[in-house]
Amino acid sequence: xxxxxxxxxxxxxxxxxxxxxxxxxxNSSITANTRSLFGLLRSVxxxxxxxxxxxxxxxxxxxxxxxxxxxxxxxxxxxxLNETLYDIDVVERLLGHFVENASVSSSSLTVVGxxxxxxxxxxxxDGNLKPEKFYKLARSLPYQARLYDDGLYTAIDIYLKxxxxxxxxxxxxxxxxxxxxxxxxxxxxxxxxxxxxPLRAVIQVxxxxxxxxxxxxxxxxxxxxxxxxxxxxTAGEGEVVDFGRWEKTVRENQVLRLDMDTMRTRxxxxxxxxxxxxxxxxxxDKVSMSEAKDGTRKWSMSKKLGCxxxxxxxxxxxxxxxxxxxxxxxx
Numbered sequence: 001x002x003x004x005x006x007x008x009x010x011x012x013x014x015x016x017x018x019x020x021x022x023x024x025x026x027n028s029s030i031t032a033n034t035r036s037l038f039g040l041l042r043s044v045x046x047x048x049x050x051x052x053x054x055x056x057x058x059x060x061x062x063x064x065x066x067x068x069x070x071x072x073x074x075x076x077x078x079x080x081l082n083e084t085l086y087d088i089d090v091v092e093r094l095l096g097h098f099v100e101n102a103s104v105s106s107s108s109l110t111v112v113g114x115x116x117x118x119x120x121x122x123x124x125x126d127g128n129l130k131p132e133k134f135y136k137l138a139r140s141l142p143y144q145a146r147l148y149d150d151g152l153y154t155a156i157d158i159y160l161k162x163x164x165x166x167x168x169x170x171x172x173x174x175x176x177x178x179x180x181x182x183x184x185x186x187x188x189x190x191x192x193x194x195x196x197x198p199l200r201a202v203i204q205v206x207x208x209x210x211x212x213x214x215x216x217x218x219x220x221x222x223x224x225x226x227x228x229x230x231x232x233x234t235a236g237e238g239e240v241v242d243f244g245r246w247e248k249t250v251r252e253n254q255v256l257r258l259d260m261d262t263m264r265t266r267x268x269x270x271x272x273x274x275x276x277x278x279x280x281x282x283x284x285d286k287v288s289m290s291e292a293k294d295g296t297r298k299w300s301m302s303k304k305l306g307c308x309x310x311x312x313x314x315x316x317x318x319x320x321x322x323x324x325x326x327x328x329x330x331x
Contacts, residue, residue: 013047020044020053034067038075045078045087058090062097066108070118083128088137091119095140106144113145120155125162131170134159138177149182153191160196168198175201180208203277210270217263 020040037060044054061068073094075087082089098104098112120138123129138152146152156174160166175198183191188209191197197205 009047013049016040016043016047017049017053020049020057034061034064035069035072037061038068038072041090042075042078045075045090058093059097062094063101065094065098065115066111068115070115070122073115073119074122084123084133085126085128086119086123088123088129088133091116092137092140095137099140099142109142109145110147113141113147114151116141117146117151117155120152121158124155124159127162129159129163131163131166131174135174135177138174143179146179146182148184148187149178149180150184150187152178153183153187157194157196164196171198172200180204183208185209206270206274206277210267210274213263213267213270217260217267 037057041054041057041061043049044057073091075090077084077087095112095116116137120134123137124134138155156178159174160171178201180188180191180201183205188205191205192202192209194202
């Protein structure tokens with residue numbers, strides 16, 4: 001019975017290889033559905049078809065990878081040799097064929113970027129997924145494919161939560177794929193309070209969050225001063241001012257001041273956190289240098305982190321023009 005089953009499997013494999021060998025690579029020459037191609041790919045893996053047959057099919061799918069869905073890319077590991085739940089190697093090869101295509105548009109690249117981040121988020125909870133495997137798949141996506149790194153950050157957070165036993169160096173390597181400058185304000189806020197991230201990543205996020213808050217405060221102040229100056233010139237010229245519009249402007253300015261106070265409070269908090277981290281790093285440096293022998297083991301935590309701190313990262317303690325002008329509405 002087993003011999004008969006093997007005979008039919010061989011026939012099916014031969015038939016499948018014949019069909020795929022006649023499959024043109026030109027997208028304009030075939031109207032095959034992407035889901036159908038992924039179905040053929042699963043059959044190729046199950047029947048252990050030839051490598052040539054699999055390569056032809058993977059190149060065909062890779063050339064139109066932007067049409068795939070997340071379910072298509074989550075291919076189960078049919079081989080006992082793979083420890084992971086999903087076949088990560090297939091996704092890497094498909095992505096490689098897609099990137100090799102010189103005619104890839106920026107919009108298609110962005111779509112594929114979201115797909116790969118989705119795959120990373122799904123496979124991150126797999127306890128058997130090695131750090132190097134996760135890092136390699138995340139790194140294989142071109143930099144310009146991600147407009148924002150929030151999806152990648154979510155996948156990294158899931159992986160670190162599911163793999164708390166990995167070494168600190170492996171955590172830093174995984175987090176190095178993420179560009180903190182491409183995180184949204186919500187992403188920065190979450191990452192700054194994430195205890196699972198390594199210290200280096202948290203410091204970078206805190207620093208960038210401070211810069212974003214400083215830019216937001218500067219832009220808010222500039223807008224408020226411009227509006228008030230325009231209002232003063234209009235009133236001085238004796239033009240007719242609509243009372244309802246003026247009242248609305250006053251309310252908006254009051255709300256603006258409240259938002260500024262909130263952001264200023266947040267900046268104060270971030271400054272205190274940065275000063276505390278600086279003191280901790282200084283203590284570590286002093287202890288390490290005292291334990292060094294003849295200068296052979298001297299090292300600096302701040303150099304290792306690759307981040308320099310100033311005593312006052314954000315000059316938020318200076319009086320602003322809006323505070324002086326606020327007296328106009330109180331009189």
